[in-house]
Amino acid sequence: MAIPDRLRSSDLLPLWKELHRRFSSGAAVSRVTLSGLGEHHRAALADLLGMDRYPPSTLTIAVVRLDAVLGEAAGCDTRTATEAIIGPIGDRAAERRDRERERAALWSWLAGHPVVAAEPALLDWVADVRRRGLVAGSLEDTRSMLEQVLSVLVALPADGRPLAAFANDALGDPHALDAGRRVSGAVMKALASLYGIAPPGDASERRALWERAGVACDSLSTTVLVAGLRPSGSGPLARSLNLWADAGQASVVTLAQLVEAPGLEGVGSSVWVTENPTIVALAVERLGERCPPMVCSSGWPNSAAVRLLRGLAASGHTLRYHGDFDGEGLRIAAYVMARTGALPWRMSVADYLTALADASGPFSPAGRVSDSPWDTELARSLATHDVAIAEEAMAECLLGDLERAAGNVGNPA
Structure with a gap:
């Protein structure tokens, strides 16, 4: 759509940005309020709205008034002009609802996973994972991490192999369960929940928990x-x-x-x-x-x-x-x-x-x-x-x- 250059003026940018923000909320927009307007912004708005004097530095404009002005100036309504000048208008409310549904589906999948269903003591770990939220805010990264943890739990107890060999067999990476790795920490918390003990606080407690799960244990004394x-x-x-x-x-x-x-x-x-x-x-x-x-x-x-x-x-x-x-x-x-x-x-x-x-x-x-x-x-x-x-x-x-x-x-x- 051809939008007149005068509507694209930087002096009108505060108007278009605020309209874009409000439209993107997903809620109905009947008016917008602009504040902190400089003299050049006020002059541009007076020209756009056909005012005989500059508006104040804080101004509330009805969208129906803008629709009438833009209908004559550009042959479109306010939303169309805003999208043409600033860019596509999203729907943050709908996007939030979608993310909430996706998160709910993730936690439902985890709580209903066969490993958890068979060993309900893991539900405490599931609740802790949920409280901590998504890994780096990403549903994909969180699910990937949890799938790795569940793969490890399925493979335990191990048969006394060293941790690196077990990690390679379970996850295809000999270092995947090294101390400090996110998956390793999550496995430790899951095992602690399963056994009803506190999560390990230092290297010796981590070794003891791995040994209890059959990793790097003594094949003669076991x-x-x-x-x-x-x-x-x-x-x-x-x-x-x-x-x-x-x-x-x-x-x-x-x-x-x-x-x-x-x-x-x-x-x-x-x-x-x-x-x-x-x-x-x-x-x-x-x-x-x-x-x-x-x-x-x-x-x-x-x-x-x-x-x-x-x-x-x-x-x-x-x-x-x-x-x-x-x-x-x-x-x-x-x-x-x-x-x-x-x-x-x-x-x-x-x-x-x-x-x-x-x-x-x-x-x-x-x-x-x-x-x-x-x-x-x-x-x-x-x-x-x-x-x-x-x-x-x-x-x-x-x-x-x-x-x-x-x-x-x-x-x-």
Whole structure:
């Protein structure tokens, strides 16, 4: 559109800029106010508006008046002239709404991600990420960073490899998880949330957290307690496990042995997984060489326990997990089920309420309770009653299941 040169005068620039700003707000504009006008600006405005004297330094102009003037001078309305002189008029309100929808979609995606859904303890980390806002104000950069963090969480616990090797495998960059990197810091906070501890504050605490997640850990001192495992095969691990099972004894397997073992097949249809070593000890004491296949996570499972359980699951064995009925016990159970595909064993709300009815005090509080994805009512009930039931308190019930498994009577759901 041809706009007369006199309308493009720099003396009228304050008018066009203010109109452009107001139109770009997305709101209806009926008038604009200009302030701090110099004498040359006032002269230009007087000429534009056909005034017989200079306006004051602060002036409010109705848009309908400008529409009439510009209709005669340029054959267009105020908005069209403003856009022709200053540039395209946006809609900041609509743009803000679009950004808000995109941010809401990002946080919804993160909260509903399968990793978070399977391990609800990570919701505290999700809330912290949301409070901190976008990385450098960018939705794309934030999503990219979060996708990397989730990729790392899926790959943990590691099998004792150095951090650089693990980072290269998980993210394609051996330095991606170095201290000071944004992704590394986010992973540390996510792991701290998962384990229910404070984020690491120095290098030694970061190393300890990485080691807890199986990165750069000692493959000889990282072990898992087992009983009743009789894998087929003639390798040294299979032979030794069969010897201990036949002797009615529990045994300890190192991460190094599991790394070297070709696989553990033929163990049995079900493998019974407990959180506490006491249950394994009681099972061995009562059942001896008849003890069915058992693995103990010993609290939060280390990389040896997860590697063994994943290997057993991959070989077609059904994993059945039981742990403490308290806040941390639920987080550990969710972690084990998410990382290994284990099924819950006596871990329903009905099991908790039965154990609670049979229990006698003094009682310990449940602690911080996260959701229980396998039974949503369990977490609610545990939080309501705020009474922890240790796995050992259910020993007789669990041993009864193991006795039936040893006698091939059938496996409970």
